[in-house]
Amino acid sequence: MNTDVRDSQNAKANLTPSVSVIIPTFNEFGNISKITSAIGIALRDRDHEIVFVDDDSSDGTRTEVAKLAATIPRIRLIHRIGRRGLSTAVTEGMLSTTAPFMVVIDADLQHDEKIIPEMLSFLEAKTADLVIGSRYIEGGGLGSWGKRRAQISAFATWLAKMVTKSDLSDPMSGFFAITRAAFDSSVRDLSGQGYKILLDICASSKSPLRIKEVAYQFRTRQSGESKLDALVTWEYLMLLVDKLVGHIVPARFISFSLIGGLGVFVHMVVLSVLLATGLANFFAAQGVATFTAMVFNFFVNNTLTYRDRRLRGVKEVIFGLFSFMIVCSVGAFANVGIANYLFANSHYRWWSAGLAGILLGAVWNYAATSVFTWRIRKRPNSATNAP
Structure with a gap:
């Protein structure tokens, strides 16, 4: 009897992956198969799952995810209705998993999935709580960005550093790996506003996080359309306001x-x-x-x-x-x-x-x-x- 119980518990333990990759999506049909394949190759030596969090796409994104999930058990889908926003999508994706390590990456293939193993190695060695894919340290780059977009990003990064009081090179990054404990320490204080979940986590953590940065080259989107527009800038400014005075005035x-x-x-x-x-x-x-x-x-x-x-x-x-x-x-x-x-x-x-x-x-x-x-x-x- 004891042996049966122990075997059952071990079987259940094996069902929990060590790494959960959270991918927020909205009308990313053309990228789903590509990002799934890329993640599978990058993490072929690690037990992992991929959680797509979709904001009610209208282009067949969920159908494509469901098609892949029928043959790849490690793929999961969260379908959100009446809710929008990358930050809340990522948060819900993280809350849906029990994996000790989580990676956040965009579906558009602009982030370099090949550096994920290096990012995870810092978490597994317990030398970092948060590892950020950075475009601004040696070895990183902005790809085909024009001068104006690079200047806007640099200014936004400067504002973020002022709010978080950190010397992170890329606090605006949407590509990072984090431990379950580090996420849990900040989740109840997240504002959930806008697209910059990393900045929200850094500003909301109850204790200083041990942070590492890994360089990568930002790539050009291959399919779909960018979700960034002038309205996202307003949401970003409101996120900064929330982190500064949100405990006093919403x-x-x-x-x-x-x-x-x-x-x-x-x-x-x-x-x-x-x-x-x-x-x-x-x-x-x-x-x-x-x-x-x-x-x-x-x-x-x-x-x-x-x-x-x-x-x-x-x-x-x-x-x-x-x-x-x-x-x-x-x-x-x-x-x-x-x-x-x-x-x-x-x-x-x-x-x-x-x-x-x-x-x-x-x-x-x-x-x-x-x-x-x-x-x-x-x-x-x-x-x-x-x-």
Whole structure:
């Protein structure tokens, strides 16, 4: 009996791989087979699994993963619906495995999978908790990047170093290996914002991490399209804000407030143009300016602040805009009412009463629109790409 139990336990232990490779995907159909083959060759001497975390791709990515998984047992798939973002995808992938060592790599073949064994050797020797694939140390390179993109990356890297207070050469890297213990020490404090999960982990770790860097040459994407755009830059800045002051004020609220400030500028421009051209009296001009600013704020917040909950389709957008305007109208009344009360009855100066009203209105608008306009919705399964 004891022998049978022991044999059963050993069999179960063998089912747990020593290395889990986490690959976030979104419309990477053309790269799935290639990256699977490349990882298999690089880790042929190690017991490993590959976890694809897909954000509801529409190009057949999941079908391709399922096809490979039918013949390669070490391949697993996590299909996420209604959730977007590389950082949260990587986090969910890591939480899904019990492997003691985890590697994060992109599906687009721009990271050099051949250095993974060297990265893992530092973790296995217990000389590092985190090993980063670096483009900026001797032997590394940016491949075919143009001068402008390299300069932007260098500036973003400098900002990241300021926030993490580290001398990492490439804190913006999306290619790294980490121990289970190191990930567990930071996972509860991760912001989950944007695309820079490595920066999030480094800034969130409760204790200093022993870090090594391994050089690699960044390669050119062979298939699919880059997911990086101007919006990712905003998410990156919000991640830095979250790491700096997120324990005091939510980064999403700061984004919402900054966009609200831009809305004030839009309001004043429209108001001044209408009055200067004589197209409307003050009452009508103020109404048009208010409406324009609300529409501006809604669409910019939908694109930036709530990118992970973005409203899509005509019906969603119309109902979202309607609820946003109702909520903000209530906030405007509260703003005016509180400011007037403080100024008239509490001997506040005009500017302090005004600021108090603005703050109250901003908090109300942020909280209420989070609940009524950008609440988390359940989305239907994609009929075009069911695995």
